[in-house]
Amino acid sequence: MLRQRSSRLAALLAGAVNAGWAAAAVREQLNTAPGDKVQELTLQQLSVALSAYVASSMQPPARVLQQVSQRLEQVLHKEFNADDITTALNSLAFFGHQASETLIEAIRASLARTYFAEITPVQLGTLMLAIAELGHRNHKLLSAVAREVVDRVDDFGPVELSEIMWSFAVLGHRHERMVDVVTQSLLFRLSDMPVASMSQLVCAFAVLKHKDAVTDVFLDAVSDEALKKVEAFEAGDMANMMWAYASLGHWSYVDADLISAVTARMLRVHKELNASSMVNVVWALAKTDYAGNANRRTRTLLDNIAKSAMSQMECFTPEQLSRLLWAFSTLHHWHEELYDAVAAETLLQVNSFLPCHLADMVSAYAHMVHHPGPLLDQMTHRILPKLDTMDAGALCSVLWAHGVLQTLTPDLFDKVCQTLETKSLGEFKPHDFERAFHAELLLEADLESKKREDFRKLPKWIRQYAYRAWQDRIYFDRNVTWFQQEVVSDQMFCHLSGSLVSYSTSTSTQSLPKPLTGVTYMSLIELGVNFELEKFLADGCHTVDIVLRIPGKPRLGINMDPPQRFSSNRPYRPLAEAVCQRRLLAAQGWEMITLPQHEWRRNVSQKERAVYLEKLLDCSLEDSHDSLKRITNDSDASAACRKAALQAAAAAARAAQLQEHG
Structure with missing residues (x-):
């Protein structure tokens, strides 16, 4: 009976080779064939047998896969056909079978025995892709293939070279000489x-x-x-x-x-x-x-x-969800439905996330100032037991994110700081120090508003570096101001700057106005508003772009927010940077008027911008039952002096330009 079944299988496979297989029949015979009879099959028959399973999309029994894999090792010592072995390997990979190292070694030995003479570049490319699918890295095999490519690179087409390069990449094998030769060959x-x-x-x-x-x-x-x-x-x-x-x-x-x-x-x-x-x-x-x-x-x-x-939310892996959210937040793109959908899917998979991915996600939500609901507690619960496995950047991001979302507690701050204290200086980047210090400022402001007890600050050595990084951030703002298109030239503004500073009522040291913010200052002067430029507050941690000197409003200022502080699409939501700055300044008693780019640029002419500023100022003065016109109702002589000064400065700028151009 066994002999009859074995001969039937051999005949069926032989017929399949010649005339195409009947997948169901091959599958049935192979499933019931005894193990010793499988060992009698040829390489071609093994390839056809595995292909029968692939064609029917049915998983073969583990016993069959193991027997076929063992038989492949045996026949490779006697015969080698690149197409058949490639088909067999692809089939094994298709079913997730972990081929043994001895099978890959048998392939290497067969190639070495024939000195690659029996395999074409096309076959070698597809064979290497099949080996890469199995995930076994045989250094001897890869080195031999690399030597073959280097010696015969002109015989390989672009398709085969890219396939071999990709197989090396999948297997994580770097061969610098082969990469250089392939690059130079394909360049032309x-x-x-x-x-x-x-x-x-x-x-x-x-x-x-x-x-x-x-x-x-x-x-x-x-x-x-x-x-x-x-x-x-x-x-x-x-x-x-x-x-x-x-x-x-x-x-x-x-x-x-x-x-x-x-x-x-x-x-x-x-x-x-x-x-x-x-x-x-x-x-x-x-x-x-x-x-x-x-x-x-x-x-x-x-x-x-x-x-x-x-x-397709259920198709995303935890890492992909993290990267998707990070990318959208980095692009400052607001899409509330997506953020909520990611939060819902993450909540279902939260136990599968690595702490570093959760840190990226909570940071992304904070950057967009979007609370992820119950997910935030779940992420924090998942992160806390694994703080010691996270790097300094991820820890600082967790602190900062909770500070932005107003969920940072003294207990959470203390736990993260204890872990931060174990990190070395080399693990921190300036951005990490900034975030840690920002989190401390936000927690301090939040506790003061609630009249709660003090809390333990950042570890001393970390705080020293963090404070320095924060001051660097204040004094050397990375966001170049966005008024560049409105200014005729830096030289013209240098002539105007003297007139502008003269209208500040402050006698303290002034920093000259940035050339790119000139139009704003000129609009304030035309409105007759006294102001002070770029005031650094006493604690050295905050700055106000323009301090308005209006009676009854000792702490009224304007912050000119660049586009990086808002979402890049409508409704141009303020992001964490803008929201936190307002919150921290409000904690010190400052009332801020925000001047965002998307609103400023709607007003094209100087007159329109002056009217826009006047409306903003009037809105801020409503509580005091005052108005800008009454406050700035100075004498006609003073107004004439201001106008004359501006005209003189503009004339001087034009004269300097004419002189420069000869």
Whole structure:
């Protein structure tokens, strides 16, 4: 009976080889065949047998997979066919079977025995992809393949080279010589390279973290070629390529035309993106120089991706959810429905998240000033027992986020600070110190408003560095002011600055007004408002851009918020930076008038901006039953003096420009 069943299986497989298999029949015979009979099958028959299972999409018994894998090791010592072994390996990988190291070693020995003479470049490329799918890294095999590629690189086409490079990347094997040879060879063959292979190769560079001068030249050439072929890219390939460029830090060197073309292409194919590709796209956009200042096309793309992501939320892994939220917050893109959907999905998977991913998420929610509801307590509960596994940056982010969301307690602050104290100085970045100090200021202000007890501050050595980093942030603001387009020239404003300062009633040391904020100062002067420029408060921790000298309002100021402090799309929500600044200044008794970019730029002319400022000031004076006109009702002579001073300064600026240009 056993002999009859074995011969039936052999006959069926032989017929399948010649005329295509009957998948169900092969599967039935193989499931019931005794183990010793499976060991009699040839390499070709094994390949066909596994393919029968793949064709029927049915998982074979573990016993069958193990027997087939063992038989493959045996036959490889006698025969080798690249197509058959590739099919067999792909089938094993398809069913998640962990092939043994001895099987991969048998493949290496077969290749070495034939000196690669029996395998073509195309077959080698597909074989290496199959080995990469199994995840076994055999250094001898990879070194032998690398030598073969280096010696015969001109025999390999762009597709095969990209496949081999990708297999090395998946297996985490760096071979610098092979990478250099492949890069130099393909640099002059990019026009013949399919876009899918182009994306695959660039992703291999990113996974291997390989970047040098030659790679930079190659990436520039790829970007030029990609711009010509942008419409040929599939959505997934384009997303992967964007991720690779961002991972390699090469977005800064990419021409703006390519980024624009890629964004336009993504707008047309975004519905084809899966969860991983969506994350790659938004993460790559967040790594560009345009983060926080996205154009209309990018904002539309982000809205579309947000809608697609919400419909596939259950497909995202914990890490992908974290990266998705981080990217949207880094891009300052407000989409309340997406943030709530991510919170709901994270709540279901919260026990699967690593503490570092949860720290990124709570920081992202805080940056957008959006409370994630019950998720926040769950994330904190998950983070607290694992504080010692988190780096200094993640710990500082947790403190800062809770401070922004007004959920920071003295107990939580103390627990995190105890862990921070165990970290070395080298683990901190200036940004980490800033966040830690910011959290302390926010907690202090919150406790004072509630008239509660004092709390333990940051550890002494950390506080020293944090205070210094905070002052650097105050004095050397990273956000360059956004009035650049409104000023004719820096030279003209230098002439105007003397007149502007003369109208400040303060006799303290003045810092000259920044050239980029000149129009605002000129508008205040035209309104007849006395003011002081850029006042640093006594504690050295806060600054007010413009202090207004209005009777009855000793602490009234204007802060000119740059676009980075608001969401990049409507309704232009103030972000954590703006909200916390107002909260901290309010705790010191300051009433602030906010001058945001999106409102300021609606008023084009100088007259419109003066009217806009007047309305803001009148609104702030309503409580005191006063008005700007009554406060600034000075003599006609004073008004004439102001006007004459401005005219003289403008004339001097024009004269200086004429003299400079000859």
